[in-house]
Amino acid sequence: MISQSDLKYFIELTQTQHLTRASERLGITQPALSHSIKRIESELKTPLFLRSKKGMKLTSSGELLLKSAHELLTIWDQLQKNVQTNQNVAQGIIRLGCHSAVGQYMLPRFMGGFLKDYSEIDLQLVHGLSRHMTEKVVSSEIDVAISVNPLPHSDLIIKEIFKDEVSVWKSKKCLNQDVLICEPNLLQTQDIISKLSKKGYQFQRVIESSNLELIANLISHGVGCGIVPERVLQAFELQKCEKLKDGPVFLDRICLVYKAEFRKTERGRVFIDSVMSELKT
DSSP states (O other): OOOHHHHHHHHHHHHHOOHHHHHHHHTSOHHHHHHHHHHHHHHHTSOOEEEETTEEEEOHHHHHHHHHHHHHHHHHHHHHHHHHHHHHSSOEEEEEEEOHHHHHHHHHHHHHHHHHHOTTEEEEEEESOHHHHHHHHHTTSSSEEEEESOOOOTTOEEEEEEEEEEEEEEETTOSOTTEEEEOTTSHHHHHHHHHHHHHTOOOSEEEEOSOHHHHHHHHHTTSOEEEEEHHHHTTTTGGGEEEOTTOOEEEEEEEEEEOHHHHHSHHHHHHHHHHHHHHOO
């Protein structure tokens, strides 16, 4: 592969038109310079110089490369500066993933202040199941995720923010105590339903929903019992609700998940520090 050094050596050789003088000016050996030119010619599959006793003259292909070489080096230098700036300045885009129900109670607690303090940073929100958000961090589709019960992974840094309890809730004025409303695809739901069965609890009707906020709202309005995290229910008059007596509980870990390289950028550092200081309990 042609490197930045190869292009610099090529440009120097076009100016001196002599291997020995070019290598002396570059401070490298003549064989090293020859090898660099041959590497470019091999990559482009065309000769760049006509060699003679009088020196080296560019071929038509060499002249074409020379016209672009300076521009390529300029682009590369600018790219390096942009990358370095991106590393050292709190600016750019942060792609943040989280379950919509988690975002419902977590994002308002820090986003307003964070965006005010760091006006050069834009947040792009991505929603889905926590395990899918964690997978997107691993595959670099997003930068960071607020994830529930993430599994350890060699590529990830996982920092616990706080814990939450998933259990069976009902309104104190519940109209249908034989109705259970839940999201069946969640591991928490499956664990609690299994434990409910072992305890002898029986529900005549089960209503399935993939929206935890809707389940919490239905619980608070007395529609039936429901399986939700306590923090999700807090937005819907938690004081008017109660846990099912002797009902099973699943303990959730709410975590910040990211790769080490995200923490090394300035925007990543300030984001992680802000979330941990504002949300960690």
